[in-house]
Amino acid sequence: MREPTLLHQIEDIYYPVLAVLGSFVNSVAILILSQRKCGLSRCITHYLVAMAVADLLVIFTDVILFTVIPIHFPGTYLETTPARSILHVLLYAATDVSVWFTVSFTFDRLVVICCQKMKTKYCTERTAGVVIKTVSVLFCLKNIPWYFVYEPEYIIDNVPWGGIPSRRFYTETMWITFHSLSIMLTPFLPFILIVLLNALTVRHILMTSRIRRKLLDHSKSENHTDQEMESRRKSIILLFTISGSFILLWMTNVAFFLYGHISNTYDYTGPHDPAYITEQSGYMLQLLSTCTNTCTYVVTQTKFREQLKNAIKYPFTAIGKLLHPLK
Numbered sequence: 001m002r003e004p005t006l007l008h009q010i011e012d013i014y015y016p017v018l019a020v021l022g023s024f025v026n027s028v029a030i031l032i033l034s035q036r037k038c039g040l041s042r043c044i045t046h047y048l049v050a051m052a053v054a055d056l057l058v059i060f061t062d063v064i065l066f067t068v069i070p071i072h073f074p075g076t077y078l079e080t081t082p083a084r085s086i087l088h089v090l091l092y093a094a095t096d097v098s099v100w101f102t103v104s105f106t107f108d109r110l111v112v113i114c115c116q117k118m119k120t121k122y123c124t125e126r127t128a129g130v131v132i133k134t135v136s137v138l139f140c141l142k143n144i145p146w147y148f149v150y151e152p153e154y155i156i157d158n159v160p161w162g163g164i165p166s167r168r169f170y171t172e173t174m175w176i177t178f179h180s181l182s183i184m185l186t187p188f189l190p191f192i193l194i195v196l197l198n199a200l201t202v203r204h205i206l207m208t209s210r211i212r213r214k215l216l217d218h219s220k221s222e223n224h225t226d227q228e229m230e231s232r233r234k235s236i237i238l239l240f241t242i243s244g245s246f247i248l249l250w251m252t253n254v255a256f257f258l259y260g261h262i263s264n265t266y267d268y269t270g271p272h273d274p275a276y277i278t279e280q281s282g283y284m285l286q287l288l289s290t291c292t293n294t295c296t297y298v299v300t301q302t303k304f305r306e307q308l309k310n311a312i313k314y315p316f317t318a319i320g321k322l323l324h325p326l327k
Contacts, residue, residue, distance in 0.1 A: 002071075005271045007280060014284060015067050018291070022059035025294035026052045032307045039303040044235075046128035047105040048293070054098035055290035061091040063287060081152045081160035088146045088163070092182070096139040098290065099190045102246050104131050106197045109239040114204040142185070145178055183257070187250050194243050205236065241296045249289040252282035 002008050029052040032038065033045055040048070066087050069078055077083055108131075111122050121127075149169050153162030169175045256278050268276040297304040 003271050007277055008271065011280070011284070012071060015063055015071070018287060019059060019063045019068050022063065022287075022291045023056065025291050026056040026059065028308070028311070029294040029297060030056070032304060032311065033297075035307065037303065037307055038297075038301055040301070041123075042125040043108065043123050043128045044105075044238075046125055046132065047101065047108060048297075050128075050132045051098065051101045051105065051293060054094060054101050055293065057094040058091070058098050058287070058290045061087060061094050063290075066091055079161055081150060081163050084163035085147045085150050088150065089143050092146050093140045093143040096143065096186045097136055099186050099246075100135045100139065101132065102243065103190045103193050103197075104135060106194050106239065106243050109235060110197050110201050112235060113201055113239075142182075149175070187254055191247065191250060191254055194247060198240065198243055201236075201239070237300045238296065241300055242293055245292040245296065246289055249285045249292065252278070253286045256282050 030049055033040075033049045033052065036042070036045055038045070065078060066084075069076060078087070108123055108128070111118050115122075149165050150163035151166045152160030153164050155161065169179070256275075260275070270276070298308065
């Protein structure tokens with residue numbers, strides 16, 4: 001039984017709400033974006049749908065199966081060692097894929113904005129499909145070893161329950177290397193890449209803006225508008241909002257991990273330990289990132305909002321049409 005601390009009481013409410021909200025918003029995003037009526041290119045749409053699917057998988061594996069059910073329905077077979085081992089593989093794979101889809105999308109937008117010669121060849125629906133499939137397969141294969149990491153906490157009637165990392169996970173070179181590689185691939189390398197790619201994008205935008213502003217100043221047409229920069233604006237807003245929310249929501253987790261390794265803090269005195277509270281809070285924020293993309297679309301994309309309104313109105317419109325002949 002968990003000690004009923006304030007943090008645990010918050011988690012008992014937070015995770016079920018996150019499960020419902022995350023499942024709903026990502027399902028809505030997939031349905032709306034798949035119709036291709038949001039005025040976005042096929043390439044962008046491909047990435048956004050893939051990101052929504054990956055986020056939905058994170059909600060299903062990490063939030064619902066791994067967290068909500070064990071907390072609110074203890075003693076189910078999801079707590080047996082084989083089930084928990086499979087869940088670890090699935091949730092690590094889903095998290096990796098979700099994070100690296102964000103990196104892939106960020107790089108794609110960098111190419112669109114900064115590399116005009118490369119844009120026509122790289123920023124296509126076909127390339128997006130290849131990138132998405134490659135990332136998915138690679139990270140599914142990369143996370144298979146997690147199944148062999150965990151051993152039972154206890155055995156009841158020859159059934160292994162619970163899951164704790166085996167001693168060899170901390171002592172054998174192969175497992176230490178695997179763990180270090182996993183940490184580097186998610187979240188450190190994506191975090192660094194997203195920051196770097198956005199910095200390069202901002203630098204290019206500032207330089208281009210200065211040049212175009214000088215050209216416009218020398219233009220004789222007083223009512224001249226910069227159509228090219230205007231067409232990029234929505235793409236830039238979408239990029240910065242998605243990558244910015246990712247950085248903010250993962251920052252606590254990344255900072256705490258760095259602090260733990262620098263200070264050699266790996267154990268907690270209990271659920272009231274500030275280190276434990278910080279780690280769990282960072283984990284909660286990290287999982288919240290699975291719900292933010294749809295909110296981003298609503299805020300930044302006019303046509304997405306229109307499609308969302310139509311989807312909300314559709315049931316009432318359909319009922320009205322059915323009832324109309326009865327009058």
